[in-house]
Amino acid sequence: MTIAHELNPNARILMGPGPSDVHPRVLKAMATPMIGHLDPQFVQIMDEVKQMLRELFRTKNELTFAVSGPGSAGMEICFVNLLEPGDQALVCVNGVFGNRMCENVERCGAKLIRVDAPWGKPIDPADVKKALATCEPKLVAIVHAETSTGVLQPLEEISQLVHDAGALFLVDAVTSLGGMDVRVDEWGIDAVYSGTQKCLSAPPGLSPVSFNERALKVITNRKTKVQSWFLDINLIHSYWSGAKRTYHHTAPVSMVYSLHEALRLVFEEGLEPRFARHRRLHEKLRDGLEELGFEFVVDPQYRLPSLNSVKIPAGLDDAAIRSRLLNEYNIEIGAGLGDFAGKVWRIGLMGCSCTENHINMLLSALKTIMKEK
Amino acid sequence: MTIAHELNPNARILMGPGPSDVHPRVLKAMATPMIGHLDPQFVQIMDEVKQMLRELFRTKNELTFAVSGPGSAGMEICFVNLLEPGDQALVCVNGVFGNRMCENVERCGAKLIRVDAPWGKPIDPADVKKALATCEPKLVAIVHAETSTGVLQPLEEISQLVHDAGALFLVDAVTSLGGMDVRVDEWGIDAVYSGTQKCLSAPPGLSPVSFNERALKVITNRKTKVQSWFLDINLIHSYWSGAKRTYHHTAPVSMVYSLHEALRLVFEEGLEPRFARHRRLHEKLRDGLEELGFEFVVDPQYRLPSLNSVKIPAGLDDAAIRSRLLNEYNIEIGAGLGDFAGKVWRIGLMGCSCTENHINMLLSALKTIMKEK
Numbered sequence: 236m237t238i239a240h241e242l243n244p245n246a247r248i249l250m251g252p253g254p255s256d257v258h259p260r261v262l263k264a265m266a267t268p269m270i271g272h273l274d275p276q277f278v279q280i281m282d283e284v285k286q287m288l289r290e291l292f293r294t295k296n297e298l299t300f301a302v303s304g305p306g307s308a309g310m311e312i313c314f315v316n317l318l319e320p321g322d323q324a325l326v327c328v329n330g331v332f333g334n335r336m337c338e339n340v341e342r343c344g345a346k347l348i349r350v351d352a353p354w355g356k357p358i359d360p361a362d363v364k365k366a367l368a369t370c371e372p373k374l375v376a377i378v379h380a381e382t383s384t385g386v387l388q389p390l391e392e393i394s395q396l397v398h399d400a401g402a403l404f405l406v407d408a409v410t411s412l413g414g415m416d417v418r419v420d421e422w423g424i425d426a427v428y429s430g431t432q433k434c435l436s437a438p439p440g441l442s443p444v445s446f447n448e449r450a451l452k453v454i455t456n457r458k459t460k461v462q463s464w465f466l467d468i469n470l471i472h473s474y475w476s477g478a479k480r481t482y483h484h485t486a487p488v489s490m491v492y493s494l495h496e497a498l499r500l501v502f503e504e505g506l507e508p509r510f511a512r513h514r515r516l517h518e519k520l521r522d523g524l525e526e527l528g529f530e531f532v533v534d535p536q537y538r539l540p541s542l543n544s545v546k547i548p549a550g551l552d553d554a555a556i557r558s559r560l561l562n563e564y565n566i567e568i569g570a571g572l573g574d575f576a577g578k579v580w581r582i583g584l585m586g587c588s589c590t591e592n593h594i595n596m597l598l599s600a601l602k603t604i605m606k607e608k
Numbered sequence: 609m610t611i612a613h614e615l616n617p618n619a620r621i622l623m624g625p626g627p628s629d630v631h632p633r634v635l636k637a638m639a640t641p642m643i644g645h646l647d648p649q650f651v652q653i654m655d656e657v658k659q660m661l662r663e664l665f666r667t668k669n670e671l672t673f674a675v676s677g678p679g680s681a682g683m684e685i686c687f688v689n690l691l692e693p694g695d696q697a698l699v700c701v702n703g704v705f706g707n708r709m710c711e712n713v714e715r716c717g718a719k720l721i722r723v724d725a726p727w728g729k730p731i732d733p734a735d736v737k738k739a740l741a742t743c744e745p746k747l748v749a750i751v752h753a754e755t756s757t758g759v760l761q762p763l764e765e766i767s768q769l770v771h772d773a774g775a776l777f778l779v780d781a782v783t784s785l786g787g788m789d790v791r792v793d794e795w796g797i798d799a800v801y802s803g804t805q806k807c808l809s810a811p812p813g814l815s816p817v818s819f820n821e822r823a824l825k826v827i828t829n830r831k832t833k834v835q836s837w838f839l840d841i842n843l844i845h846s847y848w849s850g851a852k853r854t855y856h857h858t859a860p861v862s863m864v865y866s867l868h869e870a871l872r873l874v875f876e877e878g879l880e881p882r883f884a885r886h887r888r889l890h891e892k893l894r895d896g897l898e899e900l901g902f903e904f905v906v907d908p909q910y911r912l913p914s915l916n917s918v919k920i921p922a923g924l925d926d927a928a929i930r931s932r933l934l935n936e937y938n939i940e941i942g943a944g945l946g947d948f949a950g951k952v953w954r955i956g957l958m959g960c961s962c963t964e965n966h967i968n969m970l971l972s973a974l975k976t977i978m979k980e981k
């Protein structure tokens with residue numbers, strides 16, 4: 236057999252929907268020597284990660300940890316633990332990830348109620364209110380930062396409606412956490428999941444989650460077993476928490492190292508300065524893109540700083556230009572997904588990829604390519 | 609908030625049930641710059657990983673890849689894809705991981721039939737034959753290398769019985785792959801899963817799997833949707849295979865880098881020399897342990913070279929000695945699990961942890977500690 240060559244990928248400039256550029260200190264952290272996943276020294280690292288995640292989620296929730304899988308596993312851990320067959324779940328859908336939530340609900344054997352908004356628009360609280368009058372959902376799920384469209388969803392009004400209806404409020408914060416405020420306790424979020432490869436600028440592979448006491452009570456009082464053994468919080472809880480840790484699965488030690496270092500970088504910068512950086516550079520990118528003739532998909536007040544969706548101007552060849560950006564400039568931007576395929580580009584400004592230089596590189600390259608066309 | 613310190617764990621000598629020591633080249637590979645998970649250069653890396661895994665599993669199966677989660681996710685991907693509610697599944701149980709398989713079967717809504725053997729003994733093919741006469745299982749599942757007991761299960765005779773009964777043969781090769789032969793095609797294994805943190809000496813976080821055409825047909829012809837969206841092979845298939853890769857989840861890029869490098873090391877050494885090293889050093893360790901008065905749990909012909917289970921001699925304090933090994937010598941060995949808790953130690957000789965020096969370090973330290981007691 237021919238043995239594959241040593242890895243030697245190009246040094247890319249990652250400005251798509253994630254992964255984003257990873258800080259050299261985070262890359263280096265993964266080379267920290269391996270230790271056992273039940274080693275007291277690793278337990279301490281887990282505890283530090285939990286504590287930093289709590290600060291980041293602005294929560295006191297004890298049950299705050301990193302799921303040993305990517306964001307999709309984070310989404311799934313929420314649905315399979317909170318829902319039982321026959322439950323009702325209301326899902327707000329205005330993009331790919333809302334649709335994926337619906338898939339999760341159905342695969343749990345729960346009854347799905349949808350509230351839709353057009354792609355690129357936020358969910359209207361009035362529509363949630365109307366839907367809540369017709370059903371009794373156990374939970375209402377919504378995407379805070381829709382990576383497929385670039386919409387930032389205001390959460391507080393909907394949270395109030397959800398709690399008035401006696402339901403749990405479940406939030407997807409994959410593309411917001413680390414790039415803007417996610418106030419779990421203040422906003423009445425009962426369960427939340429995120430990813431590491433977006434605004435946290437760690438490699439993909441873990442999903443930070445947090446559950447409050449209300450959500451945990453639902454999980455511990457289930458009548459049926461969680462359909463996933465791997466994602467059963469009743470079992471994971473004593474692996475990530477408590478004085479004596481009980482073996483469940485083997486945590487991805489090096490990934491936890493990477494998240495630990497990425498979180499240290501977040502707090503060295505400070506949350507407010509970090510969020511301000513994302514907002515300020517989003518505006519710079521916006522100005523530059525508009526100057527080049529691009530139009531944003533999302534209305535200004537609902538735009539995510541971390542994920543900028545722009546319409547591809549008529550006459551520009553989507554795939555050809557993205558290829559040139561990648562092959563000639565090593566710059567990755569995101570294609571449109573689903574309804575937006577071929578029509579929209581998604582430009583990420585996340586974590587370490589959110590710098591003046593990134594914006595300058597992208598705008599200069601785009602300008603050159605668009606002139607040549 | 610107080611920011612956690614930079615990571616600085618002790619350099620451990622990992623001789624437990626996994627993770628095992630990771631080669632510096634593998635640690636370094638994780639610091640390879642991040643690239644997009646749909647980047648053509650990453651697609652090529654995925655293809656190389658698939659090809660090396662095929663060689664390692666000794667299979668031609670096209671559907672051979674690494675699940676984006678630890679071994680427990682690998683176990684779960686097999687059960688949730690192959691079983692539907694109401695199906696029958698026969699599980700062979702002689703340790704913790706057979707029990708975990710039973711949990712998986714029940715959580716799929718399938719009917720469980722068990723064939724048990726005492727902990728520390730292999731499954732008797734005659735018992736499988738007897739059980740098969742009383743049921744019509746869709747699959748029969750068995751652990752090749754029971755990490756909780758150190759039993760190496762012969763597979764060929766049971767495989768024949770399973771196929772005669774028209775069932776699929778599902779094998780857990782978590783602690784065997786990379787340390788001894790796992791001949792998927794020759795042994796008639798229809799589906800198999802493993803882990804990276806055992807004899808492959810990569811960090812935990814991925815689960816190599818392989819499915820043959822027969823298993824894939826069962827998956828594509830399901831009447832119901834797979835209960836896990838994250839682990840649905842009907843969706844993952846076109847993410848890991850084919851000319852055009854379709855986004856499903858985000859693969860843990862740095863973990864895939866680590867597996868790529870670990871597999872390169874495996875093939876640089878060669879499979880036969882690697883397996884011979886594990887056998888030879890197992891014998892050296894055995895001689896040394898027996899000289900110190902330890903007795904093996906498993907009969908010689910069923911002993912795993914990679915996981916050595918020994919009875920803790922009367923008068924030795926289990927926890928105290930393991931603590932001293934860890935704190936004074938930085939050596940990790942494994943405690944007993946389940947029925948064997950407090951009675952058995954599990955000493956791993958896996959991948960990079962399988963060297964003369966490891967054995968000498970452990971035996972010398974044990975000798976000193978046992979003399980002092």
